[in-house]
Each structure stands twice: as C-alpha cells, then as structure tokens.
Amino acid sequence: xxxxxxxxxxxxxxxxxxxxxxxxxxxxxxxxxxxxxxxxxxxxxxxxxxxxxxxxxxxxxxxxxxxxxxxxxxxxxxxxxxxxxxxxxxxxxxxxxxxxxxxxxxxxxxxxxxxxxxxxxxxxxxxxxxxxxxxxxxxxxxxxxxxxxxxxxxxxxxxxxxxxxxxxxxxxxxxxxxxxxxxxxxxxxxxxxxxxxxxxxxxxxxxxxxxxxxxxxxxxxxxxxxxxxxxxxxxxxxxxxxxxxxxxxxxxxxxxxxxxxxxxxxxxxxxxxxxxxxxxxxxxxxxxxxxxxxxxxxxxxxxxxxxxxxxxxxxxxxxxxxxxxxxxxxxxxxxxxxxxxxxxxxxxxxxxxxxxxxxxxxxxxxxxxxxxxxxxxxxxxxxxxxxxxxxxxxxxxxxxxxxxxxxxxxxxxxxxxxxxxxxxxxxxxxxxxxxxxxxxxxxxxxxxxxxxxxxxxxxxxxxxxxxxx
Amino acid sequence: xxxxxxxxxxxxxxxxxxxxxxxxxxxxxxxxxxxxxxxxxxxxxxxxxxxxxxxxxxxxxxxxxxxxxxxxxxxxxxxxxxxxxxxxxxxxxxxxxxxxxxxxxxxxxxxxxxxxxxxxxxxxxxxxxxxxxxxxxxxxxxxxxxxxxxxxxxxxxxxxxxxxxxxxxxxxxxxxxxxxxxxxxxxxxxxxxxxxxxxxxxxxxxxxxxxxxxxxxxxxxxxxxxxxxxxxxxxxxxxxxxxxxxxxxxxxxxxxxxxxxxxxxxxxxxxxxxxxxxxxxxxxxxxxxxxxxxxxxxxxxxxxxxxxxxxxxxxxxxxxxxxxxxxxxxxxxxxxxxxxxxxxxxxxxxxxxxxxxxxxxxxxxxxxxxxxxxxxxxxxxxxxxxxxxxxxxxxxxxxxxxxxxxxxxxxxxxxxxxxxxxxxxxxxxxxxxxxxxxxxxxxxxxxxxxxxxxxxxxxxxxxxxxxxx
Numbered sequence: 001x002x003x004x005x006x007x008x009x010x011x012x013x014x015x016x017x018x019x020x021x022x023x024x025x026x027x028x029x030x031x032x033x034x035x036x037x038x039x040x041x042x043x044x045x046x047x048x049x050x051x052x053x054x055x056x057x058x059x060x061x062x063x064x065x066x067x068x069x070x071x072x073x074x075x076x077x078x079x080x081x082x083x084x085x086x087x088x089x090x091x092x093x094x095x096x097x098x099x100x101x102x103x104x105x106x107x108x109x110x111x112x113x114x115x116x117x118x119x120x121x122x123x124x125x126x127x128x129x130x131x132x133x134x135x136x137x138x139x140x141x142x143x144x145x146x147x148x149x150x151x152x153x154x155x156x157x158x159x160x161x162x163x164x165x166x167x168x169x170x171x172x173x174x175x176x177x178x179x180x181x182x183x184x185x186x187x188x189x190x191x192x193x194x195x196x197x198x199x200x201x202x203x204x205x206x207x208x209x210x211x212x213x214x215x216x217x218x219x220x221x222x223x224x225x226x227x228x229x230x231x232x233x234x235x236x237x238x239x240x241x242x243x244x245x246x247x248x249x250x251x252x253x254x255x256x257x258x259x260x261x262x263x264x265x266x267x268x269x270x271x272x273x274x275x276x277x278x279x280x281x282x283x284x285x286x287x288x289x290x291x292x293x294x295x296x297x298x299x300x301x302x303x304x305x306x307x308x309x310x311x312x313x314x315x316x317x318x319x320x321x322x323x324x325x326x327x328x329x330x331x332x333x334x335x336x337x338x339x340x341x342x343x344x345x346x347x348x349x350x351x352x353x354x355x356x357x358x359x360x361x362x363x364x365x366x367x368x369x370x371x372x373x374x375x376x377x378x379x380x381x382x383x384x385x386x387x388x389x390x391x392x393x394x395x396x397x398x399x400x401x402x403x404x405x406x407x408x409x410x411x412x413x414x415x416x417x418x419x420x421x422x423x424x425x426x427x428x429x430x431x432x433x434x435x436x437x438x439x440x441x442x443x444x445x446x447x448x449x450x451x452x453x454x455x456x457x458x459x460x461x462x463x464x465x466x467x468x469x
Numbered sequence: 470x471x472x473x474x475x476x477x478x479x480x481x482x483x484x485x486x487x488x489x490x491x492x493x494x495x496x497x498x499x500x501x502x503x504x505x506x507x508x509x510x511x512x513x514x515x516x517x518x519x520x521x522x523x524x525x526x527x528x529x530x531x532x533x534x535x536x537x538x539x540x541x542x543x544x545x546x547x548x549x550x551x552x553x554x555x556x557x558x559x560x561x562x563x564x565x566x567x568x569x570x571x572x573x574x575x576x577x578x579x580x581x582x583x584x585x586x587x588x589x590x591x592x593x594x595x596x597x598x599x600x601x602x603x604x605x606x607x608x609x610x611x612x613x614x615x616x617x618x619x620x621x622x623x624x625x626x627x628x629x630x631x632x633x634x635x636x637x638x639x640x641x642x643x644x645x646x647x648x649x650x651x652x653x654x655x656x657x658x659x660x661x662x663x664x665x666x667x668x669x670x671x672x673x674x675x676x677x678x679x680x681x682x683x684x685x686x687x688x689x690x691x692x693x694x695x696x697x698x699x700x701x702x703x704x705x706x707x708x709x710x711x712x713x714x715x716x717x718x719x720x721x722x723x724x725x726x727x728x729x730x731x732x733x734x735x736x737x738x739x740x741x742x743x744x745x746x747x748x749x750x751x752x753x754x755x756x757x758x759x760x761x762x763x764x765x766x767x768x769x770x771x772x773x774x775x776x777x778x779x780x781x782x783x784x785x786x787x788x789x790x791x792x793x794x795x796x797x798x799x800x801x802x803x804x805x806x807x808x809x810x811x812x813x814x815x816x817x818x819x820x821x822x823x824x825x826x827x828x829x830x831x832x833x834x835x836x837x838x839x840x841x842x843x844x845x846x847x848x849x850x851x852x853x854x855x856x857x858x859x860x861x862x863x864x865x866x867x868x869x870x871x872x873x874x875x876x877x878x879x880x881x882x883x884x885x886x887x888x889x890x891x892x893x894x895x896x897x898x899x900x901x902x903x904x905x906x907x908x909x910x911x912x913x914x915x916x917x918x919x920x921x922x923x924x925x926x927x928x929x930x931x932x933x934x935x936x937x938x
Contacts, residue, residue: 170663170669187913188909190889190908192821192854192888192889193821193823194637194853195892196628196894197891197896197909198676198897198913198914198935199673199935200639204673206669207665251585352662353661354660384662386663421663428666435666439659443653443654444667447649447924450923451668451673454922454923455916466668
C-alpha cells in the first residue's frame with residue numbers, strides 16, 4: 001500500500017563519498033543490504049516501504065554526531081530508528097538517506113533512586129528499563145503497549161495505558177541530550193523537577209518525530225512501585241455503558257491508574273490469542289495503585305459506579321501473575337485483532353477528546369463502521385478520552401482502504417468538532433498531515449514550519465514527516 | 470538600581486504615526502502619562518524602570534492583533550503586561566515601545582466542569598478564577614503566592630506551593646490562543662488531555678516570557694476540590710532537619726499537596742506581619758489532599774518521618790479559616806520579609822535541584838550568606854527541590870548589591886553542579902541571562918535564539934529578555 005506522499009518529495013541520492021566515509025568509520029555497522037534496509041524503512045503502519053539507502057548502527061552519541069555531520073555536509077536525510085514500532089509511517093525513507101539505528105545505544109546510564117530519576121540511552125526499551133528498576137522498588141509508568149524504545153517514545157510523545165494517572169512522555173521527560181541537525185551535541189532540561197530557565201526545548205523535541213534532531217539521552221521521572229496494586233475487569237452490555245462508567249470515574253476524581261476499553265471484537269480476539277475466557281462483550285480493564293486502604297477505597301467507588309451503568313462480572317486480579325496475564329492480553333490486542341482477518345493490514349485511528357465528549361465520539365464511530373461492513377475492533381485509553389479503532393483491510397482491495405480512510409477522516413472531523421485532537425499518542429508521521437492542518441490551522445502549522453526551517457535549514461532530519469515544507 | 474542591560478539594547482522610538490493610530494483606536498485606553506508608564510515598566514524585581522513609551526489597555530484579542538500588527542509594521546517593541554508581579558525584570562521596557570496591558574481581558578470564558586477544563590482570558594487572576602470555581606467543586610492548583618494573572622503565569626511557566634502534587638503551568642496548560650509577532654491569531658493544543666499532533670507550540674509559548682507572542686486565551690486543567698484537606702505546621706531545630714524531613718517524605722512517595730519551608734527569619738517576619746505566634750525556628754508548612762482516610766494516612770506517615778528528624782510542635786489546621794490564616798501568612802512572607810529592613814529591596818534566588826541534593830544546596834547557601842552579614846530570609850517549595858533566598862539590600866549601597874549578586878551567583882553555580890536549574894519558577898527575564906548560558910550551554914541557547922529569530926524576525930516581542938540576540 002502506498003503512503004500518501006507529498007508529490008514534492010524526491011529521492012536525494014547519497015553521494016559515494018558519504019557512503020565511503022560511513023563504511024570507513026562503521027565497517028560492518030554500516031549496511032546497504034536490501035533486506036536490512038527494507039526492515040528499517042517500515043513501521044507498524046500499513047504503508048509499503050521506501051527503504052533508506054543505508055543503515056548505520058550507532059553505539060554512542062559520538063557515532064550519531066559523526067553521521068549527522070556527514071549528512072549535514074552532503075544534505076542527505078537521516079531517519080532515527082529505535083524499535084520500529086511507530087504507527088504513522090514515521091520511519092519510511094521517503095527521500096532516501098540513512099536510517100540511523102540507535103537500538104544498540106541501550107545502556108541505562110544512571111538510576112538515581114533517591115531523586116526518582118533515571119538517565120538512559122535512546123535504544124533502551126520500556127520493558128528493559130522496568131526490569132532494571134523493579135528490584136529498586138521503582139517503575140517508569142509510560143506504557144504504549146509495544147516494547148518501544150525510550151528515544152522513540154520521546155520522539156512521538158507516546159503515552160498508553162498509565163497516562164490517565166501518570167501523564168505522558170510530555171510530563172515525564174525531564175531532560176534530553178540531542179544531536180542537532182548541524183551535528184552539535186546539546187542538552188536541554190536537567191534532573192530538577194521543574195524549571196523556568198528559557199524556552200522549553202525538551203518539550204519541543206518531545207513529539208517532533210525525529211524532524212529536529214536525534215535524541216541521544218533521555219532523563220525520565222520515575223515513581224515508587226505502589227504499595228498495593230489491584231486490577232479488575234468489568235463487562236457491560238454496550239460500549240456506551242462502559243464509556244459512561246469511565247466518564248463518571250474521571251469526573252469523580254478517582255485516581256485510577258489505568259482505565260482501558262476493549263469492545264466485543266477485541267475481547268474475542270484476545271480470548272482466542274491468549275486463551276482467556278473473558279465474557280465476549282464490551283469490557284473495562286482497570287488498575288488501581290496506592291496504599292492497601294487507598295486501593296480498596298478506589299475500587300469500591302468504581303464498582304458502585306459500574307453497577308449504576310449495568311456493569312457485571314466484576315472480577316479482581318490481585319496477584320502479580322493474574323495481572324500480568326490480563327495486561328499481556330491487552331498488549332497483544334493489536335496483534336490479536338489483526339489475526340481475526342488473515343492477511344489483513346490495519347488502518348488505525350487515534351483521536352482523543354474531552355472526556356464528556358467520549359461517548360459521542362465512540363458511538364458515532366461505531367455506527368459508521370457498522371454501516372460500512374468493514375471488520376474492526378476498538379481498544380481505548382478511555383480514561384484519557386483516547387481510543388483506537390482498527391479497520392481491518394485487505395491490502396489487495398483499494399476500495400477497502402478507501403472506506404477505512406473515509407471513516408477515519410469522519411472520525412477525526414468529529415473529534416475536532418468535539419474540541420479534541422486527531423492524534424492522542426501516535427503522532428502525525430506521513431498519515432495525518434492533512435488532519436494536523438485541520439486541527440491546528442494553517443497559521444499554527446506555519447509556525448511549526450518556521451521552527452523546522454530555523455533548526456534544520458537543509459531539511460535533513462526525517463524529511464517529509466509531520467508536515468510538508 | 471540599574472538592571473544588567475545588554476549594551477547593544479538601544480531605545481527604538483515609536484513613530485508619531487503609530488501613536489496616532491493607537492490613540493485613534495483606543496482613545497483613553499492609550500496613555501503616555503509618565504506615572505502610568507513608570508508603573509508599567511516595573512515589576513517586583515529590584516531594578517529601576519525604563520518606562521515604555523505608551524501603555525495600551527486591550528479589551529479583546531482583536532485589540533491585541535491591532536497593536537501587534539501596528540508594532541510589526543513600525544518595528545516597535547511590545548511588552549505584554551498582566552498583573553505586574555514578575556520578579557526578574559520581565560516588564561522593563563529596555564528598548565521602549567508599548568506596554569500592552571491585558572488586565573481588562575479578565576473574563577472566564579468557559580468552565581467545563583464535566584471535563585475539568587476552563588478557558589480564560591489572560592488577565593484573569595488566579596484568585597478570581599478560584600473564587601469562580603469554588604461553588605462548582607473545582608479548583609486550579611497553581612499558586613505562585615502573588616495574585617498573578619493566568620497569562621503571566623503561563624508566560625513565566627509559574628508554579629508555587631501546590632506544584633509538588635499538581636505540577637506547574639507546564640503540565641496544566643492544555644491550549645492557548647496566541648497573537649504571533651506578525652499579528653496573526655493562532656491556536657495551539659485543544660481541550661483533550663493529551664495530544665501527539667505536531668510540535669508542542671503550547672509548551673514553547675509557556676515560559677517564553679512574552680518574547681514569542683501575546684497570549685490571549687488560556688485553556689487549563691482543573692481538579693475536583695479534595696474531599697478532605699488538612700494543613701499542618703511542624704518546627705525543627707535546624708533548616709537541615711526540615712529539609713531532611715522533606716526529602717524523606719518525597720522519597721517515600723507520599724502524595725503531599727504542599728510542602729513549604731520557612732526559615733527562622735521568615736517565621737519571625739510572618740509572625741510580626743500577620744500577628745501569629747508560630748515558634749520562631751525553621752518550620753515546614755504542609756497540606757494534604759484526598760479522602761478523609763487518605764489524608765489521615767498521609768498525615769500519620771509524615772508525622773512519623775518528622776519525629777525522626779526532631780520535628781516538634783506538630784499542629785493541625787483542619788478548618789478552612791485556620792488553613793487560610795496560615796497560607797495567607799505564607800503568601801505574605803515575601804512582603805513581610807521586606808519589612809524586616811525598612812527601605813530595603815530584595816535580590817531573590819530561585820534555584821531548584823534534585824531532591825537528594827536539596828540539603829547541600831540550602832546548607833551551603835546559608836553558610837555563605839551568614840558569613841556575608843547580609844540580612845536574608847528563606848522560603849521554599851522544598852517538596853520540588855526549589856527554594857528562594859531573599860537578600861535584603863539597601864538600594865543606596867552598591868556594595869550590598871554586589872555582595873547579593875555574588876552570593877546568588879555562587880548559589881546558582883552550586884545548583885548547576887548538583888544537576889539543577891538556575892530558575893525553578895521565576896524565569897530568566899533580564900536578571901539571569903548569564904545563568905541561562907551557564908546552565909543550558911551556548912549550543913542550546915543558540916537553538917533558542919534561532920527559534921526566536923524564526924518566529925519574531927524583527928525582534929518586537931519583549932526584546933532583550935531571556936537572552937541577548
């Protein structure tokens with residue numbers, strides 16, 4: 001499937017001199033093998049690859065500086081690559097260039113438990129980080145489902161299941177080390193919890209999708225592992241009842257840690273994939289963090305709210321094993337869902353609206369997809385007003401993709417009317433550039449373009465993403 | 470006292486044509502009266518005014534657009550003015566121009582209780598907002614002490630006493646309407662809780678100190694008024710014991726809402742000013758928010774920790790009246806402290822460090838100021854690692870100012886060694902530009918300058934602040 005490319009994007013060939021310089025420094029860590037290039041020109045989006053011209057495996061900030069300086073000199077694109085789990089075509093080499101793979105920069109540099117901070121290299125994945133932190137009684141809450149790299153999560157302003165209580169990468173990145181498009185190493189932020197010192201470069205890089213520089217270190221906030229954790233599932237007759245329950249929970253100010261919706265299709269998919277026996281109806285999967293007493297209090301409040309909306313089969317998972325089983329199933333939901341239609345690819349949506357508008361946002365979207373006949377499933381970080389509908393399409397049938405794109409566009413237009421956003425956590429990439437203009441307006445996107453031109457005048461950093469220049 | 474001005478800053482006279490155009494549109498809302506101009510060229514910093522050439526009172530976004538377009542055309546500086554409570558010389562008209570007073574843009578446009586959001590004009594003050602919200606069971610937690618305007622708080626990335634639990638303006642501004650330096654009205658963000666849609670313009674404007682545009686609307690996150698609130702004071706033999714208590718509270722993960730330090734001098738000052746009988750020794754003033762049971766649990770944990778560090782005279786204030794009396798005294802601490810040395814002005818510091826470094830940061834600073842003989846007092850948002858030392862100086866004695874500036878520089882250098890920041894919440898303004906370079910490095914400040922030049926090529930928005938161009 002071809003990505004909706006800007007027709008002005010043309011391949012910018014890599015001069016031989018640059019390839020030679022890369023080979024001289026990196027040896028086998030620089031490759032032009034097609035299979036590797038294709039793997040690096042792809043993400044979880046439904047688009048076919050335009051592969052990069054070369055893949056370089058960086059092992060240090062100095063490696064990154066070397067590559068970016070060379071690319072700057074030769075005006076060749078650089079596309080930072082972490083775990084390859086982005087969803088909007090972020091990694092596609094639409095103008096060729098170097099895929100700069102930072103997955104080997106995977107050292108946890110400094111855990112400062114006494115300050116609840118950690119500094120990591122960008123290739124550290126969130127599971128790796130949490131495995132390391134667990135024995136110190138700490139955790140990093142941002143959990144987008146996939147075992148994404150921390151650098152990639154910062155670059156896409158990721159969030160996921162815990163954001164309702166702990167915030168997103170926006171709130172949890174304290175500082176960065178970045179290689180600028182000129183190949184200069186700079187730092188932003190510090191280990192202090194807050195700062196008013198100058199422009200917030202940290203939050204400008206967070207969410208910039210690799211278009212303003214290469215993230216080479218990330219300093220994060222950590223949290224103490226809660227004294228008590230308890231997960232619960234609750235089934236509902238309708239998606240609407242589950243959503244109304246969520247709205248009431250949030251409006252009551254219950255400090256719920258996770259509040260996830262799975263529709264009937266998603267529950268069926270995870271039952272099949274993970275061999276579970278969950279009731280195949282719309283479901284909320286929730287988690288509570290706090291003291292023993294606090295968790296019990298939250299859970300009781302939520303159970304009462306759910307009952308008001310016809311919630312049934314309220315079931316607890318208090319042992320770590322039960323909880324892990326449920327959340328693993330939730331994390332498999334995307335892959336499980338794809339298996340419902342063999343050979344399919346998914347067009348996924350990512351709108352996020354104010355919580356009071358969530359029912360309208362979901363209900364109308366369900367009505368439209370049901371009318372279209374396209375298979376789909378819904379998973380949602382509904383505590384934030386964010387949900388994903390995945391339209392399962394046959395890549396050989398252009399009409400199915402057109403239908404999915406039409407439904408997606410209708411959903412975004414509705415989310416914007418409801419004062420929400422086209423993307424809660426996946427970013428813009430190639431796929432949502434038109435939606436960004438609809439949402440932010442030409443004037444605000446013009447400001448973004450001005451920032452990009454000022455920081456990357458030769459447009460070498462992940463060109464063609466977020467907006468057309 | 471003269472501000473440490475960049476010698477390249479020269480007055481940019483306002484052409485008669487511009488003044489005439491302003492008078493024609495604004496009538497009496499445009500003034501060149503010296504007293505009014507001087508009042509608008511001053512803030513809470515110790516610097517003498519360079520007054521603006523004119524003051525314009527805007528009453529709408531359209532008024533702001535009109536002024537900025539005219540200023541753009543004539544290349545004349547525009548300095549947004551809210552409540553005049555900034556502390557680092559932000560409002561001084563170092564190149565002349567128009568002080569654009571938005572204090573009459575003080576309407577609360579839309580409270581959406583069901584989404585915990587509100588949209589306000591920039592001149593709304595935090596007390597005005599909370600008075601309006603209270604009867605709806607909601608509050609806006611950011612509390613810098615002064616009754617600052619919301620627009621000004623966004624522009625300086627303010628925080629204050631509640632930030633330890635609720636975050637700062639960085640975390641609590643969801644969206645903005647801004648007039649760009651070209652006079653175009655743009656929006657950033659939305660009412661959704663999170664978004665990955667493009668560059669984070671919201672957080673670029675938050676903390677930009679009026680140098681990138683004029684904020685004309687702010688959409689904020691709100692919180693439900695807690696079911697239970699309880700405040701407590703606890704006295705300690707030494708500042709160090711109070712700080713060690715704070716460090717332990719934060720490291721235990723107690724969700725304390727406020728954790729404020731007052732040193733002996735500050736307690737004595739508020740006793741005198743507010744007619745209180747607090748024990749005149751270092752004190753923590755704390756507040757707990759939650760359910761009845763949750764607050765009791767937090768308070769018990771904290772009381773046990775405090776006892777370990779020799780805390781005494783633990784006293785509760787559970788009625789709203791008692792709490793208000795204590796917090797009012799805290800909010801008066803700055804003015805109360807100034808009255809300890811009649812006719813003095815204060816040089817204030819604002820470092821913020823990782824919590825484990827706080828004791829070193831404070832203890833060394835106390836040692837140095839005691840050695841200098843300069844009167845001082847300390848108030849601190851110590852739960853965040855942030856504290857303010859106010860050096861009380863006689864404006865007629867340059868040697869006292871030099872001593873204060875030397876002590877301040879030593880404190881900042883130490884905070885940076887301890888991986889902290891020169892400014893937790895007051896911003897850079899005129900006063901801390903050298904410190905910003907020390908902290909961020911020339912490379913990062915060069916990126917900030919590039920952003921400023923891209924967005925404001927004629928340097929009309931609050932020129933001379935944050936950094937020299």
